[in-house]
Ligand SMILES: Nc1ncnc2c1ncn2[C@@H]1O[C@H](COP(=O)(O)OP(=O)(O)O)[C@@H](O)[C@H]1O
């Protein structure tokens with residue numbers, strides 16, 4: 001027996017914020033696995049449903065649902081159901097599902113000893129997000145993943161590695177997780193320490209950029225700090241380990257050639273799309289291609305390591321005068337296997353530098369006065385990063401390679417941004433396009 005009325009599902013899904021397929025006609029929906037969780041004062045089903053579209057790839061979603069006379073009711077709207085789900089994780093319970101099992105995991109780390117009030121207060125997060133997050137007792141945050149991907153979830157794996165194998169603490173620590181094994185295997189939920197009174201780095205930087213043309217010295221020191229934290233993150237991710245998913249690997253010429261070819265490949269279609277809105281971009285094509293080509297000819301030095309993969313100002317939190325780095329799920333447009341690939345950490349550095357340009361462009365679009373903001377911000381961040389990573393085995397050994405790689409990864413990120421903006425925020429496509437037009441001649 002299925003736990004949910006399948007005939008009502010297509011309509012239900014189309015009204016959910018987290019459902020990515022709103023624009024596509026649905027061919028069929030089926031339940032591929034389900035489990036009933038009936039401990040505590042709320043009984044509900046966790047169902048994994050597969051949505052097959054008329055065109056394109058099928059997708060899987062996690063539906064925590066309660067039987068209701070009115071059709072489908074989201075169990076996450078009830079505090080008792082949320083507490084029930086959290087208890088399964090905290091108590092590391094195993095519950096058989098129709099084709100596998102659901103497993104709660106709680107890490108045995110000092111952070112895992114967190115004391116929680118009883119009864120446990122529950123608060124749903126109201127921010128725009130692709131999943132559903134809930135705060136318990138203002139101490140921990142549970143993220144229930146809505147769109148499920150096959151394979152190892154990078155946020156789960158990275159969080160566990162950082163918490164149990166490294167001393168890196170500038171992140172809300174992973175405390176636990178809920179996983180499903182069997183033919184619908186996936187990470188279903190993650191629990192982290194909740195950071196109270198946090199502002200994300202994007203809002204924090206915009207506020208500062210709006211306030212003044214010239215950035216005050218204390219803010220630039222904070223940007224230097226941010227660079228140091230990212231450098232420390234890379235040191236942690238480059239830790240010597242026998243775990244093949246994390247062990248650093250030497251950077252090879254073939255890696256550089258592959259990355260260069262991939263950027264060149266992306267450039268063709270992306271610039272063609274961009275030139276429909278900005279004709280000038282065509283004149284820049286040769287110069288941009290040269291930046292990508294040069295990457296292939298860098299003399300290989302340094303390492304490939306696991307990286308954050310989608311680093312920007314929205315992925316850092318500012319709380320109690322500290323920077324914390326979070327959201328290790330990687331770039332949403334890539335599948336889990338691609339996101340788990342080892343790369344040069346220069347890719348993360350490039351991501352953050354691009355974010356400063358977005359902040360500058362945003363305040364200029366709002367009509368604020370120009371100021372020397374972007375260059376000092378970039379410089380301060382890079383100073384902090386380079387200070388903490390001086391001589392690190394994971395970075396290129398010479399200055400020329402450092403800059404060639406940085407420019408090539410900035411270019412790669414710019415192309416990603418053009419595609420992202422064309423798809424999601426067409427008004428903003430001018431931000432990466434203007435930056436492409438400004439990109440200097442390769443030296
Ligand atoms: N550990 C945390 N402490 C405080 N706030 C957090 C924490 N983790 C996430 N948030 C807030 O919740 C928002 C959504 O989190 P995120 O993990 O990015 O969800 P999603 O993957 O669904 O977008 C973030 O933008 C941030 O403001």
Ligand SMILES: O=P(O)(O)O[C@H]1O[C@H](CO)[C@@H](O[C@H]2O[C@H](CO)[C@@H](O)[C@H](O)[C@H]2O)[C@H](O)[C@H]1O
Pocket residue numbers: 202310312313314331332351354355356358359417420
């Ligand atoms: O939703 P995620 O946080 O995983 O990231 C996606 O959305 C981001 C947009 O919010 C996007 O970032 C781009 O816009 C930012 C400003 O809103 C800017 O700071 C980033 O530099 C820029 O790339 C991110 O790329 C995307 O994966």
